[in-house]
Amino acid sequence: MASIRCEIDHQSGIPLGGIGTGTIEIRPDGHFHEGQIFNRGPWAKESGEAGSAEGPTPGPGTLLFFLRCQRAGGSPQVRRLGRRSDQHDLYHLPWLRSVSAIEFEGRYPVARLRYVDPSLPLSLGACMFSPFVAHQAQHSATPGFYSSFELANRSEDHLELSLLAVLENGTSRSPSTRPSS
Numbered sequence: 001m002a003s004i005r006c007e008i009d010h011q012s013g014i015p016l017g018g019i020g021t022g023t024i025e026i027r028p029d030g031h032f033h034e035g036q037i038f039n040r041g042p043w044a045k046e047s048g049e050a051g052s053a054e055g056p057t058p059g060p061g062t063l064l065f066f067l068r069c070q071r072a073g074g075s076p077q078v079r080r081l082g083r084r085s086d087q088h089d090l091y092h093l094p095w096l097r098s099v100s101a102i103e104f105e106g107r108y109p110v111a112r113l114r115y116v117d118p119s120l121p122l123s124l125g126a127c128m129f130s131p132f133v134a135h136q137a138q139h140s141a142t143p144g145f146y147s148s149f150e151l152a153n154r155s156e157d158h159l160e161l162s163l164l165a166v167l168e169n170g171t172s173r174s175p176s177t178r179p180s181s
Contacts, residue, residue, distance in 0.1 A: 030082035
């Protein structure tokens with residue numbers, strides 16, 4: 001008999017980015033949401049002014065992380081470092097699965113994620129943080145954030161590991177010319 005565990009879809013996380021420079025939010029699902037860059041979204045000025053509310057805002061799929069793990073002489077395992085039910089399609093990239101679970105701890109300006117997948121021979125975690133320095137506005141206003149990954153081999157085998165980050169280029173095409181998905 002199958003055992004299914006459902007949890008609430010958290011609608012908030014930790015904003016990453018320099019103060020006053022735009023942010024993107026990392027949530028417990030391991031994906032980035034509510035990107036407040038490119039002057040798009042409900043917070044933008046009306047159309048025709050300097051900013052525009054037209055076009056998609058950066059959200060899930062804008063920045064993705066993947067892990068490839070291969071034991072010596074074995075087949076590679078590829079995992080998406082995120083958990084969203086809309087990404088599990090058995091007929092599209094069936095070899096690409098998401099990690100089994102994510103343990104999330106968020107305390108501004110730091111988000112810690114521990115990726116759980118018993119089928120992988122390693123433990124994997126990430127620390128994502130904003131360049132926030134108390135009482136130092138110049139350092140705290142650096143646009144961007146840091147991602148630090150920690151991987152530890154739990155097996156006796158030699159492992160070949162790769163991490164991949166995929167970032168959508170939000171400036172390459174106007175929203176009206178983007179292909180529909």
